[in-house]
Amino acid sequence: MGATTTAEVGIPTRAAARQYYQREFETLPRERLAALQLERLRGTVRNCHEHVPLHRARLDAAGCGPGDIASLADVEHLPFTQKTDLRDHYPFGLFARPIEELVRLHASSGTTGKPTVVGYTRNDIDTWSDLMARSLAAAGARRGDVVHNAYGYGLFTGGLGAHYGVERLGAVVVPMSGGSTERQIALIVDFGARVLCATPSYALAIAEMAEQQGVDLRASALEIGMFGAEPWSDAMRAEVESRLGIKAIDVYGLSEIMGPGVACECSCQSGLHGWEDHFLFEIIDPDTGRPVPEGKAGELVITTLTKEALPMLRYRTRDITRITTAPCDCGRTHLRILRITGRNDDMLIIRGVNVYPSQVEAVLVGQPGVAPHYQLVVERRGSLDHVTVEAEAQPGVDAAAYDAIAHQVAHHIKSLVGITTDVIVKKPGEIPRSQGKAVRVRDLRKKGV
Numbered sequence: 078m079g080a081t082t083t084a085e086v087g088i089p090t091r092a093a094a095r096q097y098y099q100r101e102f103e104t105l106p107r108e109r110l111a112a113l114q115l116e117r118l119r120g121t122v123r124n125c126h127e128h129v130p131l132h133r134a135r136l137d138a139a140g141c142g143p144g145d146i147a148s149l150a151d152v153e154h155l156p157f158t159q160k161t162d163l164r165d166h167y168p169f170g171l172f173a174r175p176i177e178e179l180v181r182l183h184a185s186s187g188t189t190g191k192p193t194v195v196g197y198t199r200n201d202i203d204t205w206s207d208l209m210a211r212s213l214a215a216a217g218a219r220r221g222d223v224v225h226n227a228y229g230y231g232l233f234t235g236g237l238g239a240h241y242g243v244e245r246l247g248a249v250v251v252p253m254s255g256g257s258t259e260r261q262i263a264l265i266v267d268f269g270a271r272v273l274c275a276t277p278s279y280a281l282a283i284a285e286m287a288e289q290q291g292v293d294l295r296a297s298a299l300e301i302g303m304f305g306a307e308p309w310s311d312a313m314r315a316e317v318e319s320r321l322g323i324k325a326i327d328v329y330g331l332s333e334i335m336g337p338g339v340a341c342e343c344s345c346q347s348g349l350h351g352w353e354d355h356f357l358f359e360i361i362d363p364d365t366g367r368p369v370p371e372g373k374a375g376e377l378v379i380t381t382l383t384k385e386a387l388p389m390l391r392y393r394t395r396d397i398t399r400i401t402t403a404p405c406d407c408g409r410t411h412l413r414i415l416r417i418t419g420r421n422d423d424m425l426i427i428r429g430v431n432v433y434p435s436q437v438e439a440v441l442v443g444q445p446g447v448a449p450h451y452q453l454v455v456e457r458r459g460s461l462d463h464v465t466v467e468a469e470a471q472p473g474v475d476a477a478a479y480d481a482i483a484h485q486v487a488h489h490i491k492s493l494v495g496i497t498t499d500v501i502v503k504k505p506g507e508i509p510r511s512q513g514k515a516v517r518v519r520d521l522r523k524k525g526v
C-alpha cells in the first residue's frame with residue numbers, strides 16, 4: 078500500500094475546519110464582534126449591579142456602573158472575581174436570578190472547604206449547548222456522527238456539557254461517563270464512534286487498555302478526540318494521536334464561566350478559538366493585575382457577556398496562557414487562546430525555578446522505555462523543596478534497565494526544564510490511572526511532612 082494521506086483515512090482537513098455550526102457568528106468581522114461585546118458587556122455590568130449584592134458593592138467602590146462603560150478597554154476598571162468569592166457566598170450568593178428561575182445546578186468536587194456551585198437558566202443551557210455544538214463542529218464533528226462521551230456525568234460540568242452539545246449539533250451521543258474502561262472500548266468499536274470526548278489522560282488509559290486487550294482502536298471508526306479539563310502538552314497530543322489513530326483537539330472551559338466549550342481548537346490545531354460573542358477574554362499580569370500586550374503570557378481573565386443566572390465579572394481563571402487575534406485558516410474570526418501551559422495553582426517553584434507538570438510531561442513522553450504515566454512528588458528536605466518524578470517503564474522493558482532509564486530521564490529534565498530531580502522508574506501499571514482529571518502532583522509539603 079502506498080502512502081496514506083490524511084484525506085483517505087478521513088482525518089479532518091483544513092477544508093473540514095470550515096464546517097461551521099453558526100457561521101454568521103463564528104465569522105463575524107472583528108469590528109462588529111467588538112460592537113456586540115460592548116453592548117453585551119454593559120448588559121452584564123447592569124445585571125451584576127442590579128441583582129448581585131457583592132458585585133454591586135465592588136462596582137460602587139470602584140466608581141464604575143453600567144453607564145461608565147464607554148469602550149471595551151473600560152473593562153480594566155471593573156473589579157475581579159475569584160473562586161473564593163463563590164465559596165464565600167455559598168451556595169447561591171452570586172446568582173443574579175432567584176432559584177426558581179433556574180433549570181440546573183452544577184458544583185465542583187470541593188476537595189478543600191465548600192464546593193463552588195454554579196446555576197443556569199434555560200437560556201444559559203441553550204447558549205451552552207450552542208457553544209459546545211460550535212466547538213464540536215470546529216473540531217470536525219458532523220451531524221450523524223456517533224460521539225462517545227467519557228467525561229464524568231453528575232455535578233461535574235464535563236459530561237452533561239458535552240452531552241447537550243452533541244445533541245444540539247445533531248450527532249448521536251453515547252452517555253458513557255468515566256470508568257469501566259474495557260466496556261468503553263467494546264462500545265467505541267461496536268457503535269462505530271467517530272468522536273471521543275474525554276480527559277487526555279483518560280484517553281491514554283483507554284488506548285493502553287485496548288492495546289493490552291489486543292484491540293486496535295486505530296482500525297476503528299474513531300477519527301477525532303475532544304480532550305480537555307486538564308492541561309496537557311503537545312508531546313502528549315502526539316502520543317494520543319498516534320496510539321488512537323485520531324486527530325486530538327483541545328477544548329477548554331470551566332464551570333465558573335459555563336463549562337466545556339468556552340473555547341475550542343478548530344482542526345487547524347493552532348490555538349483555541351474563544352467564543353467572543355459570549356465572553357470577553359483578557360490576559361493580565363497575575364501579580365499586578367494590569368493587562369499585558371497581545372502575545373505576551375499572563376493569566377487568562379474572562380467576563381461573561383450573556384450569562385443570566387451567574388454573570389461573572391473578570392473571573393481570574395489562574396490559567397497561564399497567551400492570546401492572538403491573528404486570522405486563522407479556518408475563517409473563524411474569534412481570537413485564539415494559545416495552548417495553556419498550566420494553572421497558576423499547579424505551578425511549582427523549585428529552588429526559584431517555575432515549573433508546570435506539563436513541562437515534565439513533555440520530556441517524559443517519547444523517552445525510550447518510558448510510558449507516558451507520571452506523578453511528581455514534592456517534599457521539603459531541610460529548607461529546600463525537592464521533586465521526585467515517578468515514571469513508569471513501558472511493558473517489556475527489562476527491570477535491570479530501570480536505573481539507566483531513570484538516569485537518562487533525570488538528565489533530560491535537568492537540561493530541558495532546568496530542575497534537578499530524582500527519577501524513579503516503576504513497573505508497568507504502578508502509576509495510578511485517571512478516569513477523569515489526572516492527579517499529577519503529590520505535594521507532601523502541605524501536610525507538614
Ligand SMILES: [Zn+2]
Pocket residue numbers: 094342343344345350405406407408409
Ligand atoms: Zn481556526
